Amino acid sequence: MPNTLPTPPRALLRQMFDAAVAAAQPALCLPAHLPAPPKGRTMVIGAGKASAAMALALEAHWPGPLEGLVITRYGYQQPCQRIEIVQAAHPVPDAAGLQATRRLLQTVQGLTADDLVIALISGGGSSLLVAPGAGLTLVDKQNVNKSLLASGANISEMNCVRRHLSGIKGGRLGAACYPAQLLTLLISDVPGDSPMDIASGPTVADSTTCADALEIVNRYQITLPAATRQLLESGAGETVKPGDVRLQNSTLRMITAPQIALEAAAKVAQAAGITPYILGDSLEGEARDVAKVLGGMARQVALRGQPFQTPCVLLSGGETTVTLKGQGRGGRNVEFLLALGLALVGTKGIYALAGDTDGVDGVEEIAGALLTPDSLNLAWGLGMNPRHFLDHNDAHSFFQALGDSVVSGPTLTNVNDFRAILIEA
Template identity: 55%
Template sequence: MDLTPRELLTRLFQAAVDRAAPLQLLQPDRIDWPGLLGAEPRALPGRCLVIGAGKASAAMAAALEAHWPAEAPLEGLVITRRAHTPPWAKPAGYGRIEIVEASHPVPDAAGAEAAARILQSVQGLRPEDRVICLISGGGSALMSVPQPGLSLADKQALNRQLLASGASIEAMNCIRKHLSAIKGGHLAVACAPARVVTLLISDVPGDDPAVIASGPTVPDPTRCADALALCERHGLQLPPAAWEGLRSGAFETPKPGDPRFAGHRLQMLATPRMSLQAAAELARTMGLAAHVLSDEIEGESREIGRMHAALASAAARHGEPFRRPCVILSGGETTVTLPAGLRGRGGRATEFLLGCALALRGEPGVHVLAADTDGIDGSEANAGAFVDPDTLARAQARGVSAAGLLAQHRAYDFFEALGDLFSPGPTFTNVNDFRALLLP
């Protein structure tokens, strides 16, 4: 099989995405519905309500409905990012599960209204009813119900600050949970006394269900004091009602051991590590040694890029710590910290790549792809980009300053100028960052 480096890297990315494809994950033989629900779908004694949010939630809902017995009870509503409803989903008004598209990463009125409808839909459930909650990354922004005294505008301002703060996803979601009336276990409490079954696709380092989409259906071990300390550490500007709710403990979340979570079930359908392992397996069938560094790498994107470049350079020059031909894989969730007043252009993947390219300095025989597995890196239409040995030379020939654009956090502009953006479109799943460094 003769593939160019870019074609090979693209195939590895696709293998990672395919491992987390909801249409495959929700096949009947992969889900123990009697064990999760307490009965076969056809034998459920009450309602079966499907709710959820995330970049993969529309695909999860469409897959669930496609595989669900026609005569079994099923209804519901999920929220996904705009343009993240798969083409094979039933058109609006024709499916049993309604799909609403909303804004991400900053919430909007469409998401807030749909989230309020979800909360309303679970009122008055009975013990014989079942709730299936479909959760994936992105749900925090898509499902926004502010705590009393806070507004959607307050939550929008908070998200913008968090995105520029450099805070880890765990820290971000600790804050979001305590300023939300639906996340941090509140949604599960609202479903009581019905049994809640949560199906998850993880996009966070460590795969903690309480962190994925800010854990709307699982108890929250963090406290208001933790969220308060994080807000102060990152210099967030909050309205008085938020400070008061955190300081007084009025915004506390349901905790582990709360009897309202008794009988609930949870199943992790896909994780970043599973997807990286799928890419590694494909690489080995192509005659490449495959090394998965970690699926939990965090830190500033450009610095993580430099670290990866150092490993690849050492392998290319000295055969240590890895011998070629090989591919080096990693995942996790890096961050980009923006100085006050600077907007930048691009996302974690492109910033990683520009830092990596500068550190590689045109190292011969090293090719890199970094991309977000949901198909969107930040707020632009690309998932990521490619770096080749001639990337910096081509940029210099066109008068494009790699260092200058990195300093301005404009990595997207750099790769756009070279025609090196990677734009597969929405993938309808989300297992976070995918990074592959190929040394053929």
Template identity: 60%
Template sequence: MSKIGGVNDIKAFLTDLFETAIRAADPDICVPPHLPDAPVGRTIVVGAGKASAKMARALEQNWSGPLSGCVVTRYGHAVPTDHIEIIEASHPVPDQAGLDGTRKIIELVRGLDQNDLVICLISGGGSALLEDPIAPLDLDGLRDLNRALLKSGAAIDEMNCVRRHISNVKGGRLAAMCHPARVVTLAISDVPGDSLLDVASGPTVADPTTCADALAIIDRYGIIIPQMVRQMLEAGETESIKSDDPRMVNAKAILIATPQMALEAAAGKVRDAGVNAHILGDAIEGEAAETGSVMAGIARQVARYGQPFTRPCVLLSGGETTVTVKGNGRGGRNVEFLLGLAVALNGLPDVHAVAGDTDGVDGLEEIAGAYIEPGTVSRAGAIGIKAIESLDNNDGHSFFEALGDHIVTGPTLTNVNDFRAILIN
């Protein structure tokens, strides 16, 4: 059993840091302080995301007046509610249930007046769950485009720029539909930089990006789109809602939980154990494996020279890396990061790490993330698994499952993006 300071089990300690970060973004904690005043008229609750169902329940439990509404969440993320309908749909690739749920939301916000209030509950995953594609793009075409974006290596802001310009609800369009009602959006951020524009692709916030920007991204990554959709983008026919649009005057958005809040909660836990904690950033992006290699370089400098931090310490970071898929393995960006880290560390003593997605789903798997220690690569080799081959095949989940070092949380019902903690003992 490994030991550091007052910590006897390093794996359990690092896993608990991950769980601490998740708890910091629990909707039961972060929704109630931000609820708006009740309106004279109706209160309609809409929204989408992996946390939206639990956000809806937290709202119901802390709202004294009448309300109704509908939110769309990922399969397996529903919770019981009394007045707000919960619809489950597919993520990260949209399906018909998501489109049907979105159209129900559109109908709910039609015909409102200035005395009404729309509370929009938005969290990570909403880009896939809240969707109504602009004709002639149909569900099959939308699914193909989303798959291509996910495999392209495009950053999240680039993917969401494209999504905003092919949708009837993204890029401020949902808020415009609610006019003249007051719109208050409560958002749990899962995006680097906490841009409200990129949480669920900004359905209730104005969008400064353009059709030309979206088309440039499509061409940069060689993504194939239907010719009619290309022509619409070239003509600017699918432009999103801009800040000078009068329909946005009564729309307000509030960030109620962010990756930084989660990192600070974990840092407090580290310091309580008598270890120094250093937050390297809440918005770190880049190829996952390459990011792991860079973090290995920092850890090596700390271990060898006590620079830029003295050991023992924990390096914390968040954000959203990307994976340019080249293999056919079972992967996700957090296990890809850890594989890159483990390979680059090459068994360096006294370095341990966890990484995981705070929603409990890394990639397409119901696996949140994993753990590495100095013997990770050699233990895998002893059972015939080469870490570098798993990395080349984007097969992180198979790798860590074989070692028993994968982390399964189940649906966490929140999402403040990725969490990474590296301990240098």
């Protein structure tokens, strides 16, 4: 089928991805949410992949004195002058994150009701804020984090467990700021935009319990160190609950979210004469299962003109999961994309891009990849078996060999995954 689009499919898909990322930049969306300076001190704290960029935007628009400390992922630092930026590891925490978290907790000690704490929280904060619960060690946290990432649990389930094994998540950081006024500025990277799931909710109340966390551990058959299981079984890892007086001076503001990014991508499609359909900003499930469903929809559109007429683009966000079985170089977005290619079985005229808006899919410094109608045939021509790569969770290697990886570098924001399936007329 000849290309019937006014813009080449590859270029249009990348333009949509770039627009989604640009719409979530803190410099664009943060300033409107800033309050007036307080009578006392203004202390800035935060964690996440976007937190340093958020801090830079805050510095540029804050009229008074400012101080504080923010933790971000290695390579995501920004040239702040008054707010200290510390880098640590993601997605598995490290000693730098542990030390930085201790210092961050110290910065909010001794504040008064005249003071203001501005918390800059974005995706990735769960790994960057490292304060093991009572009796736990950094090694315990690292092992649990690795097990959670490989288990197939969704982000809400993983963060429930993380909150109850932490000395800072689940509202504990917010409680430590009392009696100061607390304003939390959030960039959502989770389905449903639940504040307690963004960076595991360090400044917000948590309605889940240790029993909930233990049920998740048992459901996914996650092996826990003895001290970790004891923390959950005893209830000693309980979080700060709704109605806690220490959070009475707390305010939350969501400054950007996956839906906003998808709407920005939709505008790019419309400008190119392509009708966009946003299927949802919170799609979850195993990456390869989501691929089968969206692949089936795309085939129906391409072959039957149902439920949408072509040309069109199917946009979606959310966070899929991958249950690791192989030892390959994988990520949930490229896993989705390779499974999508297999689901489409050579259907003509369908292109797709899937990528993480933070620029990192899995542990690779690669945002995602592009799929074309010829991708699987090209792979076979190179002696590559697509099913083998999927079975071994090795989709990064697959798309890199085709020259179709999407590399954005650090985007300095994070509004979850971006998926676009472009269908020609």
